[in-house]
Amino acid sequence: MLKIFRATAILEGISYLLLFGLTMxxxxxxxxxxxxxxxxxxxxxxxxxxxxxxxxxxxxKKWSIKRLLVLMLASLLPFATFYVDMKYLRTTD
Structure with missing residues (x-):
């Protein structure tokens, strides 16, 4: 599941940048x-x-609500899914 989530996070971030940085x-x-x-x-x-x-x-993972909010907020901000991947998904606790 982790590999799928990491790949989705990276691809979502790339698509966000392509959408607003190139195609718009x-x-x-x-x-x-x-x-x-x-x-x-x-x-x-x-x-x-x-x-x-x-x-x-x-x-x-039974993570806190705060971490859930970070995950969800990351989907709305440019570059934030890359941050989530680096900070939370490379090593999960």
Whole structure:
């Protein structure tokens, strides 16, 4: 389960950066909307997967509510899923 959660966290972070750093500017500045749609769908699926797996992982590890809030907040902030991977997922207690 840890490997799946780590992979989902990293991919969700990458998709977030691609969506807002690359495809949104392409959509609004260059009027190229195709990549935004594809990356947007992928990011949405990865976001939902991250949240669901995060809850499952939190429950299995019996972590505190504070750690759950950190996991969930990380899904909303750029680069934060990379932080979660580094701080909480590389070594789990």
């Amino acid at each position: 500017p392409l959509k609004y500045w260059a009027e190229i909307g195709g990549p935004n749609k594809v990356v947007g769908y992928a990011h949405g699926a990865l976001f939902i997967a991250y949240v669901v797996i995060g809850f499952v992982f939190w429950y299995q």
